[in-house]
Amino acid sequence: MEDIGKVKLYLLRAMYIFIFVGLGLSNTPEAISEMGVSTDSYTVINAMLMGFMLMSLLGAFYPLKMLPILMFELLWKILWLALFALPMYLNAGLDEYAIGVAFACIIGVVLTPIVLPWRYIINTYFN
Template identity: 70%
Template structure:
């Protein structure tokens, strides 16, 4: 099994914590204020993000066991940027909401690959 250094473990924990704080500040208040009021696509997204936040919180304590959470984080952000933000940017430009989401996604696309232990992932998931 690939050995992961303490620095990488702390970087992973910091990334999970970054996700927890970010989602806690941005999505949780909206989700709690709309709880029981309606059921639409926004409430589904908020529920998924709260679940993602809880799994990221667990990742602070078990960073290697929760690596699929960070892999999903990277994957969905790359997909959203490539399939939605980039075509919008090239055609009509991004509106204010899309710019905010694109900025948040770009932060994740830059930071997540830096903290992920790629050799460990390869050996643990693909060999």
Template identity: 45%
Template sequence: MHELGLTRLYLLRAMYLFIAVGLGINFWPGLIYPPPTASGPGTVVQALLGTLALLAALGVRYPVRLLPLLIFELIWKLVWVIAYGWPAWRAGHMDAYASGTLFACMIGIVLVPLALPWRYVCRTFALERGDRWLRSSDASQTGERPVVSPGRNG
């Protein structure tokens, strides 16, 4: 199905497990037992990161299929550090929350690129032909619905 070695698959699984456990410990207690007055933007972040923990747990089973999750993890952390963390640090305006977030983001920025199979990611998500946007010409002429296979060239 894919050409990644077993060592790379275990490295990916370890990364997903690290994310799932880290986020699960920090965010799932608040999702399971929310305070009765919970509302506001903090709850959106908590729900989003709780969902990320669930998907990362699924990545332990399907490490290649969930590679976009690791790419998302890397990109959002880079965006936060560049747009918010680094400027706040340079200006000397780091509170405890920002310092903790910067530390967590830097861990991800270092570890996720080490786990990602970059050649596979580039080949699959940048160079490989994307899914079609329109009906195939055969199906549109006969009036039949196109068959979409779950394979890579579907």
């Protein structure tokens, strides 16, 4: 697969599977239990996360074609931490929900840049 090493491809696949399993365990049960019960912003978010979860599963099979999924993952987590969690932390402090989300976001912000093939991304998307 292009000029990407085997180790990097395995790391990418592992990241996609990590996202798939994480979302499957944390969001899917809630989303399934709410099917047909209500329609609010939480159901929209749950449906989007289920779609993201399924796209991550595809990434395990097509790691380079699905790189925009991981790039989106990194971007939204950086934005949430910088624009929402940090100001909340500096003002009133984080509540229990925000602490959980911040923890998950920090894991993503640390791991995702490690597994992303930056040279390939730059050559493919920015040249």
